[in-house]
Amino acid sequence: MKLADLVQSADWKAEKHVPVIEAPDKVKAGEKVTVEVCVGKEIAHPNTTEHHIRWIKLYFKPDNSKFAYEIAAFEFSAHGESVEGANKGPVYSEPVGKAVVKLSASGTFVAEAYCNIHGLWEGSKGVSIEE
Amino acid sequence: MKLADLVQSADWKAEKHVPVIEAPDKVKAGEKVTVEVCVGKEIAHPNTTEHHIRWIKLYFKPDNSKFAYEIAAFEFSAHGESVEGANKGPVYSEPVGKAVVKLSASGTFVAEAYCNIHGLWEGSKGVSIEE
Amino acid sequence: MKLADLVQSADWKAEKHVPVIEAPDKVKAGEKVTVEVCVGKEIAHPNTTEHHIRWIKLYFKPDNSKFAYEIAAFEFSAHGESVEGANKGPVYSEPVGKAVVKLSASGTFVAEAYCNIHGLWEGSKGVSIEE
Amino acid sequence: MKLADLVQSADWKAEKHVPVIEAPDKVKAGEKVTVEVCVGKEIAHPNTTEHHIRWIKLYFKPDNSKFAYEIAAFEFSAHGESVEGANKGPVYSEPVGKAVVKLSASGTFVAEAYCNIHGLWEGSKGVSIEE
Ligand SMILES: [Fe+3]
Ligand SMILES: [Fe+3]
Ligand SMILES: [Fe+3]
Ligand SMILES: [Fe+3]
Numbered sequence: 342m343k344l345a346d347l348v349q350s351a352d353w354k355a356e357k358h359v360p361v362i363e364a365p366d367k368v369k370a371g372e373k374v375t376v377e378v379c380v381g382k383e384i385a386h387p388n389t390t391e392h393h394i395r396w397i398k399l400y401f402k403p404d405n406s407k408f409a410y411e412i413a414a415f416e417f418s419a420h421g422e423s424v425e426g427a428n429k430g431p432v433y434s435e436p437v438g439k440a441v442v443k444l445s446a447s448g449t450f451v452a453e454a455y456c457n458i459h460g461l462w463e464g465s466k467g468v469s470i471e472e
Numbered sequence: 473m474k475l476a477d478l479v480q481s482a483d484w485k486a487e488k489h490v491p492v493i494e495a496p497d498k499v500k501a502g503e504k505v506t507v508e509v510c511v512g513k514e515i516a517h518p519n520t521t522e523h524h525i526r527w528i529k530l531y532f533k534p535d536n537s538k539f540a541y542e543i544a545a546f547e548f549s550a551h552g553e554s555v556e557g558a559n560k561g562p563v564y565s566e567p568v569g570k571a572v573v574k575l576s577a578s579g580t581f582v583a584e585a586y587c588n589i590h591g592l593w594e595g596s597k598g599v600s601i602e603e
Numbered sequence: 604m605k606l607a608d609l610v611q612s613a614d615w616k617a618e619k620h621v622p623v624i625e626a627p628d629k630v631k632a633g634e635k636v637t638v639e640v641c642v643g644k645e646i647a648h649p650n651t652t653e654h655h656i657r658w659i660k661l662y663f664k665p666d667n668s669k670f671a672y673e674i675a676a677f678e679f680s681a682h683g684e685s686v687e688g689a690n691k692g693p694v695y696s697e698p699v700g701k702a703v704v705k706l707s708a709s710g711t712f713v714a715e716a717y718c719n720i721h722g723l724w725e726g727s728k729g730v731s732i733e734e
Numbered sequence: 735m736k737l738a739d740l741v742q743s744a745d746w747k748a749e750k751h752v753p754v755i756e757a758p759d760k761v762k763a764g765e766k767v768t769v770e771v772c773v774g775k776e777i778a779h780p781n782t783t784e785h786h787i788r789w790i791k792l793y794f795k796p797d798n799s800k801f802a803y804e805i806a807a808f809e810f811s812a813h814g815e816s817v818e819g820a821n822k823g824p825v826y827s828e829p830v831g832k833a834v835v836k837l838s839a840s841g842t843f844v845a846e847a848y849c850n851i852h853g854l855w856e857g858s859k860g861v862s863i864e865e
Contacts, residue, residue: 342842344856345738347795347802373566388574391652391689395680395804400854401550402740403562408555408853409740410563411788414547418657419532419573422719424539427653427689430720431534431577432541435504439570442550446562449735457684458692460801461793463737473711475725476607478664478671521784522820526673526811531723533609539722540609542657549788553850558784558820561851580604588815589823591670592662594606635828650836663812665824670817672825676809681794681835686801693796693839694803697766701832704812705781708824 348453348461357384358459360397360452362466370445370470378415380436380454380462390427391458393420394436398453403446412450413440446470479584479592488515489590491528491583493597501576501601509546511567511585511593521558524551525567528585534577543581544571577601610715610723619646620721622659622714624728632707632732640677642698642716642724652689653720655682656698660715665708674712675702708732741846741854750777751852753790753845755859763838763863771808773829773847773855783820784851786813787829791846796839805843806833839863 353359357380364376380386380394387393396416402409415438423430436454447469454462484490488511495507511517511525518524527547533540546569554561567585578600585593615621619642626638642648642656649655658678664671677700685692698716709731716724746752756770773779773787780786789809795802808831816823829847840862847855 342795342844342858343738343743344741344793344844344846345736347793347844348737350736391684400737400740401563402735406555406562408849408851410561410850410853411547411549411848412563412565413549414545415569416542416545416547417571418542418544418719422653424537424720430541431537431575431579432532432543433574434543435572435574437570437572438546439568440548441566441568443564443566444562448562451735451737451740453737455804456801457680457803458686458801460803465735473664473713473727474607474612475610475662475713475715476605478662478713479606481605522815531606531609533604539718539720541719541722542717549850553784555851582604582606582609584606586673587670588672588811589670589817591672596604598604663825668817668824672815672823673809673811674825674827675811676807677831678804678807678809679833680804680806686799692803693799693837693841694794694805695836696805697834697836699832699834700808701830702810703828703830705826705828706824710824 348463350463354383357381357386358456358462360454360464362450362452362464364468367469367471368444371443373441373443376440376442378438378452388433390420390422393457395455395457397438399440400451401448403448405446412442479594481594485514488512488517489587489593491585491595493581493583493595495599498600498602499575502574504572504574507571507573509569509583519564521551521553523589526586526588528569528583530571531582532579534579536577543573610725612725616645619643619648620718620724622716622726624712624714624726626730629731629733630706633705635703635705638702638704640700640714650695652682652684655719657717657719659700661702662713663710665710667708674704741856743856747776750774750779751849751855753847753857755843755845755857757861760862760864761837764836766834766836769833769835771831771845781826783813783815786850788848788850790831792833793844794841796841798839805835
């Protein structure tokens, strides 16, 4: 069994688990660029103690390299748990993250998201270095 | 020895390691609120393979509870490492994070940041629920 | 408010949240040494979807340095959640971790543990380099 | 581009990046079982500030479910970095982890490891519930 067998993909407009990456299509080498990632952009995912998005990881695969780099990991830790019981707590974290990155190669951003009951989901977006 | 002995604090305008929290002073209960955290707001921290901010964690301590909640953890994973050697890689992650949270109690955000050679640093900011 | 105000300590024989560190008192410089950490050594902590130990972090503070190093972080991710509902899932992670480290200075291990409803707890243990 | 395109696999006896999972082939439902994971079991992987294993994640895919669960994540945080420069620091974390789990379904453990310059690698191992 491969990790590929564990990771699901779909159209994020129809499937609430798919991570969406928002970043420019073209960036200048070495310039700070904001990359936003989220789950549930079109259809909100539940956020309860029992069912929630736990994390999103963001990778970068340069076109000219066979190895991918991890850019960032975002953990969403609070989902209404409390000593009074599930969903009575004072804080919920939504599945939204932001990275600020400097790139010097064209390539692809790949996001991986984890729902605590529906497993792993992925999305991707290309990015080019402007001449 | 206590964790408190490991965590340093200072004025973030003078000390580049201190995490800064940007959030509204008042929020409505249950409303989505954006909390931005970063290190190096006034004086940039180095971002090299050998020296960088590795992560920031964001906690929330409600006024009416003795226990704190972890809201989010942000890992900054890429710092120019590559098979060609240190600081020759195609991607750098800057120490900037964003959480979207829903709160139902007044309290304090506490951010903890980790520099891989200068250890742990903290900052905090209060937040109130609007009546 | 300081992180110190969020972190609780107690005798681990009487308080089930306190992380316990098991490591040799003396080690040879550069030799691989196993450090075990756990929560609930004497009194088991609950492990349910609603209440569980989420993570333990292990730090090292060398005697001759003012900065602490993070050695490892252990995330305990599965707590019986499932599409059938809370505590019906097929896997639970217990709050037990192990690091293999090489040290070249005497100092103190500090462990920090997080319960999703009872917040942050700490424990520590000294270690010396053998001449 | 898919996450599958980023994750490499190989025979761990010949390739030093492949995570190895050591666990019983058969377990009793609900019984605590130790699962050890490591990288470099046969051929050690470098552990330097510039090149090291950063983390291993351990997943479980039950045979009777289409969704995978994350069991644990192990971060190896210290790699000789220090204020004196790369590889002069007092602590190194080796890429070894241990989870203690309770299972109630047969399935497959999948480990994912990340080298900071050679990217993502995977390994797997089946486990059955004893009648
Ligand atoms: Fe879900
Ligand atoms: Fe620093
Ligand atoms: Fe607890
Ligand atoms: Fe490598």
